Amino acid sequence: MIAEAGLGLLWLAAALALLQFAFGSMVVAKGRDQQLSSVRSIAIAQGLLVTFSFLSLVWLFLRSDMSVALVAANSHSAKPWLYKFAGTWGNHEGSMLLWVMILGAAGAAVALFERSLKPATLIATLAAQAALSIGFYAFLLFSSNPFTRLTPAAADGQGLNPLLQDPGLAFHPPTLYFGYVGMSVAFSFAVGALVTRDVGPAFARAMRPWVLGAWIFLTLGITAGSYWAYYELGWGGWWFWDPVENASLMPWLATTALLHSVTVLATRDGLRAWTVMLAVVAFSMSMVGTFLVRSGILTSVHSFAVDPTRGSFLLALLAIYVGGAMALFALRIGTVREGNQFDLVSREGALVANNLLFSAILGIVFVGTLYPLGVEAVTGEKLSVGPPYFNATTGPITLFLVMVMISGPLLRWRQDRWKLLVQRLAIPTLVVAISLLALVLAAPDIGVLPFLGLMLAGGIAIGSVAPLWGRNLRRTPLFTWGMVIAHLGVAVSLAGMASETGFIKETLVAANVGETHNVGPYRVTFSKLEPVAGPNWTALEATLEARRGTRQPLILKPQSRMFSNPPTETNEAAIDTVLDGQLYLVLGKQEPTGRWQLRMWWKPFVSFIWLGGAMIALGGFLALIGRFRREKGRGRGIA
Amino acid sequence: MKPKHQRLMLALAALVTVIGAGLLAASALGDRAAYFYSPADIAKSRPEPDAAIRLGGMVADKSIVHEADGLTIRFVVEDGTFKTPVQFKGIVPDLFKENSGVVAEGKLGADGMFIATNILAKHDENYKPPQMTGGEHKTETLAK
Numbered sequence: 128m129i130a131e132a133g134l135g136l137l138w139l140a141a142a143l144a145l146l147q148f149a150f151g152s153m154v155v156a157k158g159r160d161q162q163l164s165s166v167r168s169i170a171i172a173q174g175l176l177v178t179f180s181f182l183s184l185v186w187l188f189l190r191s192d193m194s195v196a197l198v199a200a201n202s203h204s205a206k207p208w209l210y211k212f213a214g215t216w217g218n219h220e221g222s223m224l225l226w227v228m229i230l231g232a233a234g235a236a237v238a239l240f241e242r243s244l245k246p247a248t249l250i251a252t253l254a255a256q257a258a259l260s261i262g263f264y265a266f267l268l269f270s271s272n273p274f275t276r277l278t279p280a281a282a283d284g285q286g287l288n289p290l291l292q293d294p295g296l297a298f299h300p301p302t303l304y305f306g307y308v309g310m311s312v313a314f315s316f317a318v319g320a321l322v323t324r325d326v327g328p329a330f331a332r333a334m335r336p337w338v339l340g341a342w343i344f345l346t347l348g349i350t351a352g353s354y355w356a357y358y359e360l361g362w363g364g365w366w367f368w369d370p371v372e373n374a375s376l377m378p379w380l381a382t383t384a385l386l387h388s389v390t391v392l393a394t395r396d397g398l399r400a401w402t403v404m405l406a407v408v409a410f411s412m413s414m415v416g417t418f419l420v421r422s423g424i425l426t427s428v429h430s431f432a433v434d435p436t437r438g439s440f441l442l443a444l445l446a447i448y449v450g451g452a453m454a455l456f457a458l459r460i461g462t463v464r465e466g467n468q469f470d471l472v473s474r475e476g477a478l479v480a481n482n483l484l485f486s487a488i489l490g491i492v493f494v495g496t497l498y499p500l501g502v503e504a505v506t507g508e509k510l511s512v513g514p515p516y517f518n519a520t521t522g523p524i525t526l527f528l529v530m531v532m533i534s535g536p537l538l539r540w541r542q543d544r545w546k547l548l549v550q551r552l553a554i555p556t557l558v559v560a561i562s563l564l565a566l567v568l569a570a571p572d573i574g575v576l577p578f579l580g581l582m583l584a585g586g587i588a589i590g591s592v593a594p595l596w597g598r599n600l601r602r603t604p605l606f607t608w609g610m611v612i613a614h615l616g617v618a619v620s621l622a623g624m625a626s627e628t629g630f631i632k633e634t635l636v637a638a639n640v641g642e643t644h645n646v647g648p649y650r651v652t653f654s655k656l657e658p659v660a661g662p663n664w665t666a667l668e669a670t671l672e673a674r675r676g677t678r679q680p681l682i683l684k685p686q687s688r689m690f691s692n693p694p695t696e697t698n699e700a701a702i703d704t705v706l707d708g709q710l711y712l713v714l715g716k717q718e719p720t721g722r723w724q725l726r727m728w729w730k731p732f733v734s735f736i737w738l739g740g741a742m743i744a745l746g747g748f749l750a751l752i753g754r755f756r757r758e759k760g761r762g763r764g765i766a
Numbered sequence: 767m768k769p770k771h772q773r774l775m776l777a778l779a780a781l782v783t784v785i786g787a788g789l790l791a792a793s794a795l796g797d798r799a800a801y802f803y804s805p806a807d808i809a810k811s812r813p814e815p816d817a818a819i820r821l822g823g824m825v826a827d828k829s830i831v832h833e834a835d836g837l838t839i840r841f842v843v844e845d846g847t848f849k850t851p852v853q854f855k856g857i858v859p860d861l862f863k864e865n866s867g868v869v870a871e872g873k874l875g876a877d878g879m880f881i882a883t884n885i886l887a888k889h890d891e892n893y894k895p896p897q898m899t900g901g902e903h904k905t906e907t908l909a910k
Contacts, residue, residue, distance in 0.1 A: 468772055469772075471772075471775060479776065479779070480779075483779060483780055483783040484783070486783070487783050487784070487786070487787035488787075490784070490787050490788075490791070491787055491790065491791045494791045494795070495791070495795070498795060498799070499799070508801070508802075509801070509802035510799045510800060510801045510802055511799070511800045511802065511820060512795065512798070512799050512800070513798075513800060513818075515794075515797075515798040515800075515818065516794045516795060516798040516799065519790075519794045519798060520787075520790050520791055520794045523790070524787065524790075635837055635855070635856060635857075636836075636837070637835065637836025637837050695860075696860035696861075697860070698857075698860070713857065715857035716857060716858065718832055718836040718837075719832050720836065722836045724836065724837060724857050726856070726857055
C-alpha cells in the first residue's frame with residue numbers, strides 16, 4: 128500500500144506543479160498580483176506532497192519491503208538501519224526522487240519565507256520553479272519510477288554497493304543535492320525578474336540569501352565528498368578531477384561567481400545583466416552535472432544504471448530549460464536598464480575580475496570534462512582528460528584569482544587609486560616574499576604548484592584579515608567576518624593541498640608480521656593480523672603500531688573486507704589524524720611467499736584541505752546570519 | 767570614464783579572458799589528453815615514448831608473474847591477437863585477475879614494456895570499464 132500511496136502522492140505533486148505553473152503564468156500575464164496567496168499555497172502543498180512521497184520511499188527501505196523492485200535491487204534485510212535509510216538515495220530512482228523533493232521543497236520555502244520580492248516577481252518565480260519541477264516529475268514518472276512493484280516479491284534484496292556502505296552516504300549526497308538543487312531558486316528568481324522586468328538592487332538583496340544558502344550546502348557537499356573519496360577509496364587522493372567531481376565543481380564555480388556579482392548588484396546596482404546570466408548558468412551547470420552523473424554516460428560509482436532513454440530524457444530537459452531561459456534572457460535583456468558606473472580600479476572592478484576568472488576556470492573545467500565525450504561521439508576515438516590538463520590550465524588562472532582575492536577587499540567601492548592599493552598591499556606582498564625566501568631555503572625541490580600554493584597561502588592569509596585592520600572588531604558587521612573567514616579558509620585549504628602534494632612521504636612494502644618500516648617521522652610495526660566480522664562482512668584486520676619519538680604509539684587497524692551481499696572486496700584504510708598531518712595505512716594483498724603488501728603515507732597538514740572547506744562554508748553561514756540581521760534592522764527602520 | 771567606454775573596456779576584458787582561457791585549454795588538451803589504446807592499436811601505431819596513455823584489454827591467462835620484492839607484478843594484456851607486456855608496482859585492485867578486463871594507466875617504454883602507474887579498479891562485479899563495453903551505446907545516447 129505504501130508504494131502505491133507514494134506513487135499517488137508523486138502524481139498529485141506533479142499535477143499541482145502543472146497547476147502552479149499554469150495559474151502562476153496566467154496571474155502574471157493578467158497582472159493580478161492579489162492572487163499571490165493562492166500561488167503560495169499551491170507551492171507549499173506541492174512541496175509537502177513530494178516530501179511525503181519521498182518519505183514513503185524511505186519507509187519502504189527501512190522496512191525492507193522486497194515487493195518493491197527498487198528495494199529488492201538495492202537493499203538487504205541484514206543491513207544496518209543507517210544504510211537502509213541512506214540506501215534510499217544510493218540508487219538512480221531514489222536519488223532522482225530526492226532531487227525532485229528538494230526542488231519542490233525549495234519552491235515551498237520560497238513561498239513561505241520570501242517577503243521582500245515584489246508580488247508579481249514572486250509569482251513569476253514560483254511559476255518558473257514549478258516549470259522546472261514538471262520536467263523532473265515527468266522524468267521520474269515515465270522513466271525512473273521508484274515505486275514499481277516486483278511480483279512475485281523477492282526473498283531478500285541484492286544489497287547495496289559496499290563502497291556506499293559508509294556513514295558518509297547519509298550526509299554527502301543530501302548535502303550536495305541541497306546545494307545543487309537549491310540553485311534552482313536563483314534560476315527561478317532570474318527568470319521571474321526577467322519576466323516582470325524587475326532586475327535591480329531590491330531583487331538582488333532578495334536573491335542573495337538563497338544563493339548563499341545553496342552555496343553553503345554545495346561547499347559542504349564538495350568538501351565532504353572529497354573527504355569521503357579520500358578515506359573510502361583507499362587511494363589516498365583527495366581530488367581526482369573525475370568527471371563526477373567536476374560535475375559538482377562546475378555549479379560551485381558559477382555560484383561562487385554569482386555570490387560576488389550579486390553583491391555588486393545589491394550594493395552598487397551594477398552588473399545587472401551579468402548577474403542574471405550567472406544565475407541561469409549556475410543552475411544550468413547543476414543540470415549538466417545531473418545529466419553527466421545520472422545518464423549513465425560516465426561509468427563510476429555514481430552511475431547506478433545505464434539506460435539510454437534516461438540520458439536522452441535528461442538531455443532534452445536540459446535543452447528545454449537552458450534554451451528557454453537563454454531565449455528569455457536574449458528577449459528581455461534589452462529592457463534591463465543599464466546599472467551604475469564604476470571605475471576599473473574599485474571594489475566593483477576587482478569583483479568583475481573575480482567573475483571573469485571564475486568563468487574562465489568554469490569554461491576550462493567544462494571543456495575538459497565534456498571534450499572526451501564529444502570526441503568519442505564524433506570520431507569514436509577514446510581518450511581521457513585527467514589531472515595533467517586540469518592542473519596545467521586551472522593553476523595559472525587560480526594564481527591571478529588569488530591576486531584579485533587579496534586586493535579586492537582592500538579596494539573602495541566605485542573609485543579608488545592604484546597608488547593607495549599598492550600601499551595597502553605592502554604587507555601581504557612582504558609576507559609572500561618572506562615565504563618565498565623561506566621556501567627556497569627550506570624546500571627547494573617540492574615542485575611548482577606546491578611552491579606557488581604555499582607562497583600564496585601566506586599572502587591570502589594576511590590579505591584576508593587585512594579588511595579588519597583598524598576596525599573596531601566588535602562593531603564589524605557579521606558579513607564582513609564571514610568574508611574574512613571564508614577567504615582565510617581558502618588560504619588554509621590551499622596550504623593543505625600544497626603541503627600534502629609537496630611533502631608527502633610514501634612507503635610501499637611487502638612485510639611479515641613483526642617487521643618494522645619507516646614512513647615520514649613514524650616507525651610502523653606490523654604487530655598482528657587477524658580475522659574480524661561485522662554485521663554483513665568479514666575482514667582481515669592488520670594491527671599496526673606507529674611510534675614517533677617518545678609519544679604514545681598510535682594503533683591503526685586497516686582492513687581488507689569481504690562483503691556478503693553483494694559479494695565484494697573493499698579496502699578500509701586506517702587513518703590517524705595528528706596536529707601536523709595524517710598517517711594513512713592500507714592493507715593490500717598477500718603475495719605468493721606469504722608477506723603482506725602495506726601502503727603507508729605520511730601526509731603533512733592534509734586535514735587543512737577539509738578544514739579550509741569547512742571554514743569557507745562557515746564564512747558563508749556567518750554572512751547569511753549577518754544579512755538576515757541587517758534586513759531585520761531595515762524592516763524596523765533602524766539601518 | 768564615459769559609460770560607453772566602460773562597457774567597451776569590460777567587453778574587452780571579457781574577450782581577452784575568454785580567448786586566453788580558450789588558448790590555454792586548447793594547448794593543454796593537445797598535449798595532455800591521454801588516449802586509450804588496445805594492444806592492437808599499439809601494434810598498429812606506437813604512441814610517443816613519453817605520452818601518458820591508457821591501455822585496455824584482457825589480462826592473459828597464466829600471465830601474472832610476481833617479482834621477489836613482493837610488490838612488482840608483470841602480466842600481459844591481450845585483445846585476441848595482439849599482446850602487450852605490462853609492469854606495475856603497487857597494490858592491485860580487488861577484482862584484478864587473469865581472464866578479466868583491465869585498464870592500466872602509464873607509459874610505453876622503448877623496449878615495448880608498458881610501465882603502469884595505476885590500474886583502474888572495477889567498483890563491483892557488474893562494473894566494466896566503459897572502454898571494455900565499447901563506446902557504442904554512448905555514441906547512440908549522444909546522437910539521439
